[in-house]
Amino acid sequence: MKEKECKLVQDLLPNYIEKLTSKESNKIIETHLKECPECKRILEDMQYDIGLKSKEQCQKETKYMKKYRNKLKILKFLGLILLIIVLAFVVNTIRKYIILNDLYNKSQTINIETKDNYHAILTASRQNSVYYIEQYRKGNKAIQYENSYIKDGNKIKISNKTHYNSNTENFSLISDGINKEKVKGSEDIQNLEWQDLSELKINSLYSAIYSKVKKINYEKRDCYLIQDFGQEIVVEANTGNIIRMVSSLPEEQTTTFEYFREFDTVQDSDIIRPETTDYMEK
Template sequence: MNHNVFRDLVPNYLENLTSEDTNRQMEQHMEQCEDCQEYVNEMREDLFIERINERKEEKKKIDYLKKVRSKSQKKIFMIIGTLLSFFLVLSISYYFLFVHMWIADENNVQTTIHQQDNIVTVTFQSKKDNRYLLAKKEYGDQEYGNQIIVYESWNILTDTKLNQFSELAISLQDGTDITYTFLDENTLLLPNGEEKKLTDKDKLQIIYKNSTEEILLKDLYKNVEIN
């Protein structure tokens, strides 16, 4: 094998692309020619260095892609975190503005009693324009509602698209009512249709934030004013 053919084959030889027969011929040639053997060693070193450099470049590209991906992930997490925080703030704000109700302050409530025939209606109305009240009758261990808890909430954004509770707020703008039906001043008609004879122990409690008012049911029938 002459030198030119040998040197043309060296790149393929180093890449293991030559046949076994060609490899034998080249190895025989290297045994006889030190220059070609040295050429192969130099080519092998150059190829080794080239591959190292390629790996370094490849590693740089991978590291760069990792950094870009990491930055992208951080941006995504930041955006998601910001959106979640914004949604959380909106949810909390919506809850406290439209859903949350608290026991009303007595000073914010105007209470009136109206009697028509034997039906007595206790009406609670907010003294503040941006609030509405909701009175809830509690039965406890009595057959009649012996407690009334007066709740208060904000009355803003009457658009039903923005506030799903706006219809409730509008319906309660003129006050919230609790009714009792009497047969006479000593007899209360219960929700189940039964009659209850009233005594001086039968009292109605109206519960506010910092106070509780009591009134005898007999006095309620007499339309006694509630302070």
């Protein structure tokens, strides 16, 4: 009878420890435990084993939580870094967009084609050639100087041209260093072509995203350096005028353009009829 009662109580001990037994069963078990040292010892052993398992489980959960928190911290840090990068990109793009649009708007206030008093210079250079053109215009009078230097192997070709327009005559003087010719009745001198920001379409969001814009001092003037896909442009900050452009397209020689222009400064003394004595009329 004693053994059966012990067996029954021992079978109920796991549920008793987990508090799954009824009140009546608890009374029976507790009464038996007071009278049976063996069953009491078994209960204590069970409680000890369960305590160890609980402790091990707790330690595992603690380690898991630590790993989870560490991973969460890393993810938060990476997320913060990504957010900073995105914000920096957006702010920088907006900054460039504002600058590029401001330069574009300034460049549209003056149209050289409608001006009748200006002084302009254009220089274009490559590895083996230099082209220089300078023009003075005042009303119906204009004079234009063109000089070119081309190196072809061991040969050097030099060409100098002077075009003159006035109310009474038009002519051109052409020299290659040996021959000198005067061409009468030449066409009117056209306004010097000028690279304009509108042709480069810098006032677009696309340009703001992909170009680099940096404020610099160039020839004692406040300017912006704009770099975009093999092209480098220096733009005067106050006027939006391009004063330098370097084009480095693939499979082409690097070409550098230098621009200068000023308005309403030309005097009659700047447009003097060139001497034609040494030139042969053609």
